[in-house]
Amino acid sequence: MKLKTLMMSSAALAVATTGAFAQDGQTPNSPVAGEPMADEITIVSWGGAYQDSQLKAYVEPYQEMHPEVTIVWDESSSEAVAKLRAMDEAGNLSWDLVDVTAADAMRLCDEGLAMEVDINEIAAPAPDGTSAEEDFGEDMLVSDCFIPQIAYSYTFGYRTDVDEWNGNAPTEICDVFDTETFPGQRSLEKRPHNNMEWALICDGVAFEDVYDVLETEEGQQRAFDKLDTIKDQTVWWTSGADTPQLLADGEVVFGSTYNGRLFSLIAEQDQPVEMMWDAQSYDLDGWIIPEGLEEEALNRVKDFLWFATDTQRLADQAKYISYGPARDSSAPLVGQHAELGIDMAPHMPTNPANATNAFVQNYEWWADYRDDLDAKFQSWLTQ
Amino acid sequence: MTDSATGPDQFTGATPDNALRDADRAAGPVLAADGRPLKQSLSRALRAQKLRALGLISPLLLFILITFILPIADMLFRSVENQIVSETLPRTVLALEDWEGEGTPDEVVFRALAADLVIAAEQKLHTRLGSRLNYETTGLSSLFRKTGRDVDEIGEVYLDQFEALDPAWEEPGTWVALMAAPDWIEAQADWAAQAEADRDFDSPEPRFRLDPAAGEAFPVAAPLYQRFAEVIQVENEDSPTEEEPWPIVYQALYEDLIAGHGEGVAGEAGRLIAAARDAVPGFETASAREGFLEIDEDWGNPEVWGTIQSFSDPYTAGYFLSSIDLQLTPNGVEKQPEDQQIYILLFQRTLFMSLVIMGSCVLLGYPIAFLLSNLPLRTSNLLLILVLLPFWTSLLVRTSAWKVLLQQQGVINDVLVWIGLVADNNRLELINNQTGTIIAMTHILLPFMILPLYSVMKTIPPYYVRAAKSLGATPFTAFWRVYFPQSVPGIGAGCILVFILSIGYYITPELVGGTTGTFISNRIAYHISQSLNWGLAAALGSILLAVVLVLYYIYDKIVGIDNVSLG
Structure with a gap:
């Protein structure tokens, strides 16, 4: 679906607010200050609440600072890799900045479709002078093309009103596989990622050994055998909105999805659902710059990124959505939800209380095993 | 699928087509009023009509051609196209032709792979190839990514030894004097002077040309250096006069010299070559094979090589085989493992x-x-x-x-x-x-x-x-x-x-x-x-x-x- 929304900051608004931003239309310390820049850029993102958080946290403030800039949105992030490849083959690049997951950034980098960047030239240092590279940290900079924004996680939500559970509430990942204490339908993502890892962890494999075991045929069989125990009671989701919907309808009692979706289900829609953070699986999301931008468009993108990935802006984004800012220096600045007024820190996947038993996906491993395991997974599903 | 009942032959009476046929059957040429044969003048009248009809449907025809026929043709082409392997690894594919599928291939193959991968890594094509081959054998994606990062270390032993022998080997100019055609050196110098004078550094320098004499004197190193110069010029928009060649070029030069090539080089470069030829028998050697195995031991796995060999043809039936739960292996067509049949x-x-x-x-x-x-x-x-x-x-x-x-x-x-x-x-x-x-x-x-x-x-x-x-x-x-x-x-x-x-x-x-x-x-x-x-x-x-x-x-x-x- 290619829904383009034309966002134009009105001139009147700009006049009214120039007082608040006394930088006379300049991004502070921008690495490309004074260079010729394009006035229209196309940003690709995920749509929905996530894109709104970007809009409010840094796109609107940026447009107030630069009233001449027009931002065109394209909500195609979920198929960004395929579309960028098609654009590259057709020789017609129409995107300037693309929001993708870390795994996709890695593939785009591999395919030569994303530009390799020096993170210190793209992102501003932290307010205390720490370089961007250190501020993001090695864990975030998973690819040479990737400019991280947020850390999110795949985690489970469960309904709190299930009679058959006799007042028990699940506390750990293996409760997902315990159909005696916690009967009812589950929902899991319709791809091997995370499911295989969780299955192995609940089959007694230590976190650090998961990928070593999963590399072997026996290990894969172990994971499938474990998943077999709940296969009959599982609904397989493909879109992030599925699990919240299924939980709200009572179709499932247990389901994995992105933690931000569960937050909005619990906090914003007030459903009888709780979060289970145990063995949440981290993933990252960030920007890539497509390879082959014109000079002027590239300058505008760099100017925008310098602003949009700084410490304050990433912390601001957490006001609108419960995803953790990718910078260490942003964490202390995370405040309250913009509308609900609740503290956001406890809802962040990176919050220490939530992250006691977190799992980190191995992107490089999945890049190798994705094709193989996916074929096996799909074949297992259809049996 | 035309209905025979509506074919033109079934109509009797005065239709233009029937008139044409009658004209054919008539003994002598039937003439029209203007004295031309009737057949000719009828054809002309009909042609105009047919062209007009074609003109009327041409927008639709074009539309269908572009939006329907061409995409289908493109799809059919893609289902067998596999040029990426032979284009990215041309030397390896050639060297691998005689490999029997047992154990690891010879040193020659590894050297070819080193040359191919250095060039591919410079053009950032190696990871794309890795993704392609990963569809066939799991693990090749990271193998190529990892190897691309370190492959330029292969041959470094030779680079160090040449440079230790004479610091002149560090100079890009030495290589240009050795390899470039004299008229290119001149043209490049003119271009540099012109660019300096105009303060215009945007126009590209003339494309590198190899000296045919160097090509004969250094059968291994010269083609590699030529490729290096091309890549430097096209990919990096730099000049071979500014860049030291890759280590594998030094290794190739070593191979040439140890084989007794490199005769007849004149001037300063000749002196360097002569000195090097005397020194190479004493050089410490390094095997490209060892280098690759050090980067990743998977390069010793025959399965990896089997995959490269099986998919080295520019066109492959591999995709169609995968579509019906078969797979292409070095031993021919086999069934997919049961847990992947879908x-x-x-x-x-x-x-x-x-x-x-x-x-x-x-x-x-x-x-x-x-x-x-x-x-x-x-x-x-x-x-x-x-x-x-x-x-x-x-x-x-x-x-x-x-x-x-x-x-x-x-x-x-x-x-x-x-x-x-x-x-x-x-x-x-x-x-x-x-x-x-x-x-x-x-x-x-x-x-x-x-x-x-x-x-x-x-x-x-x-x-x-x-x-x-x-x-x-x-x-x-x-x-x-x-x-x-x-x-x-x-x-x-x-x-x-x-x-x-x-x-x-x-x-x-x-x-x-x-x-x-x-x-x-x-x-x-x-x-x-x-x-x-x-x-x-x-x-x-x-x-x-x-x-x-x-x-x-x-x-x-x-x-x-x-x-x-x-x-």
């Missing part, structure tokens, strides 16, 4: 379910169409609007509505539980399986069955049935022997429409199909947008296209395509 099952399921959907559309659509065509106009128009109403609603909305109705806590189950037909803890599974797909798709495709049926039934004169009845037929006989045969063309049209639409359906099975109700098109979409294995997607699509054409042919043979009517 496509044949999906093709069968797609065909089977499309037939079921088609059948249920006929069963549900026929009575409705019959009713519509026999009611008074005012009532039937109202009913027709009801049939068309779903057409005007978004496909996604309709499919989501089915979710609400069919899910276990949904409307239908709730009603059944309330009536007492179904126990509360044993609710029916109506969605996320084949049942869900069949129900939702039958609903969505029903109008495509009703409309052709309706328009055919509209044209069946009611007095045939009345006549049959008046001659003593029972109502059933009258319907079955008289009415039904006349409605068959409508059934044919509706069946073809519904079947072909459903065989390629994607959104609805994806949303309500769960794991057992998905179609082959869902896998095609997955390979297009997620795994990026476009070759496999194209092969699956081609097979689907072929299946539809074959079924169409069989249909034509059995029912006859002339028996299809949209009214």
Whole structure:
């Protein structure tokens, strides 16, 4: 679906607010200050609440600072890799900045479709002078093309009103596989990622050994055998909105999805659902710059990124959505939800209380095993 | 598929075509009024007419050509195209030709691979190749990524030793003097002077040309250096006069010198070469093989080499084999391991379910169409609007509505539980399986069955049935022997429409199909947008296209395509 929304900051608004931003239309310390820049850029993102958080946290403030800039949105992030490849083959690049997951950034980098960047030239240092590279940290900079924004996680939500559970509430990942204490339908993502890892962890494999075991045929069989125990009671989701919907309808009692979706289900829609953070699986999301931008468009993108990935802006984004800012220096600045007024820190996947038993996906491993395991997974599903 | 009854030969009388034929049959040339042979002047008149007709349909023809024929041709091409391996690893593919498939290949192959990979890494093509080969053998993606990072260290031993021998080997100028054609050196110097004078550094320098004499003197190193110069100029927009060659070029030079080449180089470069030729027998050597194994021990795995060898042809049947659960291995075509076989099952399921959907559309659509065509106009128009109403609603909305109705806590189950037909803890599974797909798709495709049926039934004169009845037929006989045969063309049209639409359906099975109700098109979409294995997607699509054409042919043979009517 290619829904383009034309966002134009009105001139009147700009006049009214120039007082608040006394930088006379300049991004502070921008690495490309004074260079010729394009006035229209196309940003690709995920749509929905996530894109709104970007809009409010840094796109609107940026447009107030630069009233001449027009931002065109394209909500195609979920198929960004395929579309960028098609654009590259057709020789017609129409995107300037693309929001993708870390795994996709890695593939785009591999395919030569994303530009390799020096993170210190793209992102501003932290307010205390720490370089961007250190501020993001090695864990975030998973690819040479990737400019991280947020850390999110795949985690489970469960309904709190299930009679058959006799007042028990699940506390750990293996409760997902315990159909005696916690009967009812589950929902899991319709791809091997995370499911295989969780299955192995609940089959007694230590976190650090998961990928070593999963590399072997026996290990894969172990994971499938474990998943077999709940296969009959599982609904397989493909879109992030599925699990919240299924939980709200009572179709499932247990389901994995992105933690931000569960937050909005619990906090914003007030459903009888709780979060289970145990063995949440981290993933990252960030920007890539497509390879082959014109000079002027590239300058505008760099100017925008310098602003949009700084410490304050990433912390601001957490006001609108419960995803953790990718910078260490942003964490202390995370405040309250913009509308609900609740503290956001406890809802962040990176919050220490939530992250006691977190799992980190191995992107490089999945890049190798994705094709193989996916074929096996799909074949297992259809049996 | 043209109907012989309407062919031009069957018309008698004065048509232009017949006039042409008559002119042919006549003994002498029949002349027109202006004295030219009639045949000629008729052809001219006809040609103008045909051109005008062609002109009128040309926008449509072009449109179909660009949006339909070309994409299909592109898909067919992609399903066998595999140039990436031979283009990215040309030297390796050549060197690997004689490899028997046992153990690891020779040092020669590893050296070729080093040269290929250094160039590929410079052009950032190695990771793309890795992704391609990873479809065939797991692990190659990271193997190529990792190797691309470190491959420029291979041959470094030689670089160090040449530079230790004489610091002049560090100078890019030394290499230019050794390898470049004299006229290129001159042209490059002119360009540099001009650029300096104009302060214009944007115009590219002249393309590097190799000195033929150097090519003869250094059969290994010269071609490699030439490739280096090209890559530096094109990819990095730099100049070979500014850049030190890659370590593998030094290694190639060592190979040339140790083999006794490098005669007849004059001047300062000649002195360097002579000194080097004396020194190389004492050089410490390093094997490219060891270098690769140090980067990743998988390079010692025959399976990796077998994959490269199997997929080295620019065109491959590999994608088609994968589409029918086979695989291409060094030992020929083999079955996929059982736990990865999925496509044949999906093709069968797609065909089977499309037939079921088609059948249920006929069963549900026929009575409705019959009713519509026999009611008074005012009532039937109202009913027709009801049939068309779903057409005007978004496909996604309709499919989501089915979710609400069919899910276990949904409307239908709730009603059944309330009536007492179904126990509360044993609710029916109506969605996320084949049942869900069949129900939702039958609903969505029903109008495509009703409309052709309706328009055919509209044209069946009611007095045939009345006549049959008046001659003593029972109502059933009258319907079955008289009415039904006349409605068959409508059934044919509706069946073809519904079947072909459903065989390629994607959104609805994806949303309500769960794991057992998905179609082959869902896998095609997955390979297009997620795994990026476009070759496999194209092969699956081609097979689907072929299946539809074959079924169409069989249909034509059995029912006859002339028996299809949209009214």
